[in-house]
Amino acid sequence: QVQLQESGPGLVKPSQTLSLTCTVSGASIPTGYYYWSWIRQPPGKGLEWMGVISYSGSTYYSPSLKSRTSIARDTSKNQFTLQLVSGTPEDAAMYYCATTKRLILSATTEKLYDYWGQRTQVTVSS
Numbered sequence: 001q002v003q004l005q006e007s008g009p010g011l012v013k014p015s016q017t018l019s020l021t022c023t024v025s026g027a028s029i030p031t032g033y034y035y036w037s038w039i040r041q042p043p044g045k046g047l048e049w050m051g052v053i054s055y056s057g058s059t060y061y062s063p064s065l066k067s068r069t070s071i072a073r074d075t076s077k078n079q080f081t082l083q084l085v086s087g088t089p090e091d092a093a094m095y096y097c098a099t100t101k102r103l104i105l106s107a108t109t110e111k112l113y114d115y116w117g118q119r120t121q122v123t124v125s126s
Contacts, residue, residue, distance in 0.1 A: 002026040004097045004117035012124050018084040022097030022117055030055055030075045035103050038071060038082045040093040047108040053080055060105055087124045094119045
């Protein structure tokens with residue numbers, strides 16, 4: 001059973017960088033042949049796929065967020081991270097990390113993922 005847990009500041013000021021960490025247990029990020037994704041859901045809106053990092057370290061990003069997004073992994077801690085620079089109030093959302101054994105870009109259907117984190121809420125406000 002793979003488990004994911006998001007963590008990070010729940011409040012970010014506008015123009016600052018939003019940084020989140022997803023800690024993984026039950027699978028090794030570099031050897032488990034999973035693809036590790038970040039997805040968010042703004043209030044009152046649907047799921048938005050942000051990007052993914054593969055078990056080999058390759059990254060893919062949503063075109064609309066690519067200029068502000070960076071996903072990385074720390075294999076020593078079995079974690080992967082999200083950084084979103086230049087935060088705005090529109091970045092306020094529930095943030096999820098999720099994983100699947102298939103590379104599916106822009107996947108926003110829950111059942112396409114094998115495992116999800118419990119989510120973490122991020123507010124962008126001064």
